[in-house]
Amino acid sequence: MMMRTLLISLLALCASLDARPTNLVFIMIDDAGVGDFGCYGGEHIPTPNVDRMAAEGMRFTNDYSGSAVCAPTRCVLMTGKHPGHGVRRANQSLKGLLPLPDSDFTVAESLKEAGYATGGFGKWGLGNPGTPGVPEKQGFDLFYGYYDQVHAHDYYPDHLIRNSEKVPLPGNTGGKQETYTHTLIAEETFKFIREHKDEPFFVYACWTPPHGKYVIPDASAFDKKPWTQMVKNYAAMVALMDHDTGRLLDLLKELGIEKDTLVIFTSDNGPNPPFVKPLDSAGGLRGVKRDLHEGGIRAPFVAWWPGTVKAGSESDLLCGHLDWFATCAEIAGSKPPELKDGISLLPELTGKGELSKREAMYWEIYEGPGPFQQAVRMGDWKGYRQGTKDTLTLFDLSKDPAEKDDVASEHPDVVKRIEAIMKREHVPSPNYKALEGPKRRKKK
Numbered sequence: 001m002m003m004r005t006l007l008i009s010l011l012a013l014c015a016s017l018d019a020r021p022t023n024l025v026f027i028m029i030d031d032a033g034v035g036d037f038g039c040y041g042g043e044h045i046p047t048p049n050v051d052r053m054a055a056e057g058m059r060f061t062n063d064y065s066g067s068a069v070c071a072p073t074r075c076v077l078m079t080g081k082h083p084g085h086g087v088r089r090a091n092q093s094l095k096g097l098l099p100l101p102d103s104d105f106t107v108a109e110s111l112k113e114a115g116y117a118t119g120g121f122g123k124w125g126l127g128n129p130g131t132p133g134v135p136e137k138q139g140f141d142l143f144y145g146y147y148d149q150v151h152a153h154d155y156y157p158d159h160l161i162r163n164s165e166k167v168p169l170p171g172n173t174g175g176k177q178e179t180y181t182h183t184l185i186a187e188e189t190f191k192f193i194r195e196h197k198d199e200p201f202f203v204y205a206c207w208t209p210p211h212g213k214y215v216i217p218d219a220s221a222f223d224k225k226p227w228t229q230m231v232k233n234y235a236a237m238v239a240l241m242d243h244d245t246g247r248l249l250d251l252l253k254e255l256g257i258e259k260d261t262l263v264i265f266t267s268d269n270g271p272n273p274p275f276v277k278p279l280d281s282a283g284g285l286r287g288v289k290r291d292l293h294e295g296g297i298r299a300p301f302v303a304w305w306p307g308t309v310k311a312g313s314e315s316d317l318l319c320g321h322l323d324w325f326a327t328c329a330e331i332a333g334s335k336p337p338e339l340k341d342g343i344s345l346l347p348e349l350t351g352k353g354e355l356s357k358r359e360a361m362y363w364e365i366y367e368g369p370g371p372f373q374q375a376v377r378m379g380d381w382k383g384y385r386q387g388t389k390d391t392l393t394l395f396d397l398s399k400d401p402a403e404k405d406d407v408a409s410e411h412p413d414v415v416k417r418i419e420a421i422m423k424r425e426h427v428p429s430p431n432y433k434a435l436e437g438p439k440r441r442k443k444k
């Protein structure tokens with residue numbers, strides 16, 4: 001009996017020594033709202049693959065985007081710093097497009113140091129060729145797609161970029177529209193996974209639909225819907241992202257590495273206004289892209305890791321894109337982010353170990369409904385203001401998820417705590433002007 005126990009322990013030890021490091025795949029599509037997905041209550045666009053991913057994995061119901069627009073979200077994701085600490089706090093700045101500086105340590109650099117192959121596919125937005133912010137100087141072995149965020153508006157450009165080099169797309173010259181870029185970007189994503197199946201890899205699938213120009217080769221699945229062509233195209237773009245997410249999961253299974261791979265599916269910020277009414281893309285929440293109300297920053301977030309993340313599970317943990325770096329660092333045993341703004345989600349994903357305590361999450365942004373917005377989520381409370389001296393508005397999301405009823409005057413203690421968090425977390429940046437802002441509202 002003793003021998004048998006010893007043998008089993010030895011086998012378990014060998015298995016754990018044998019276990020390969022977990023691959024990390026982060027699929028982040030662009031400008032899709034939380035209400036676009038069936039598993040989040042969406043009723044207009046079929047998303048069977050993301051829904052399947054949730055059924056086989058964990059669906060997060062309190063997950064937030066890094067920011068309410070593209071570039072600062074990507075900055076949060078890469079650096080693990082919230083927007084009151086990061087370099088990129090809006091798409092533009094007082095100094096134009098800001099690249100990530102050399103001094104910023106990224107999740108890709110951390111994973112590369114730990115021996116991961118690192119590939120990014122889609123839209124970068126944190127540094128154009130010739131700047132220190134280019135992905136291949138920020139930890140990526142390969143980045144294929146768009147470096148410039150405005151370039152990424154075009155699905156039929158005459159070139160894409162691979163490690164700062166132009167890749168011509170002759171099918172799109174002289175007004176031709178033969179090569180839809182996402183098709184190439186998806187193929188490159190899958191090719192990278194195949195090529196690196198035998199070593200640990202980090203794949204950042206920052207796919208561009210349904211953002212930018214609303215164009216897609218085939219939207220016929222939605223022909224009969226009572227929507228404008230633009231809304232039909234948008235729906236088809238979301239459906240394509242769902243389809244390709246399914247292809248990615250199937251590829252991992254085909255390669256037999258699905259149990260060694262954590263896949264996240266999310267979106268970078270809330271939806272654009274034209275899709276709120278016909279598709280309920282904001283899921284009934286207040287605000288859209290660029291707004292720090294819930295509709296601008298609440299994100300779909302589904303984690304899939306067969307055999308490790310419990311199938312069909314749900315988490316209401318307050319978390320976000322901010323936590324990806326710390327999560328990866330714990331999984332890979334690699335160097336963590338410079339600042340402790342994020343927490344590792346690994347204990348939540350596995351049900352083992354202890355989560356770090358989180359008092360609140362903080363956002364700031366220098367565009368949108370006001371020139372400067374700040375928001376804090378603390379427990380069920382959501383504080384929001386425009387300008388550092390603006391009156392704080394306060395919402396109890398447990399009763400009022402759509403932020404309709406400002407209860408600030410009834411909870412002066414909570415208001416004080418949230419104002420203190422806003423003051424503490426906002427570290428002024430020479431690249432942005434934090435306006436004091438108007439006193440917009442009269443107290444009730």
Ligand SMILES: [Ca+2]
Pocket residue numbers: 030031069070211268269
């Ligand atoms: Ca976006």
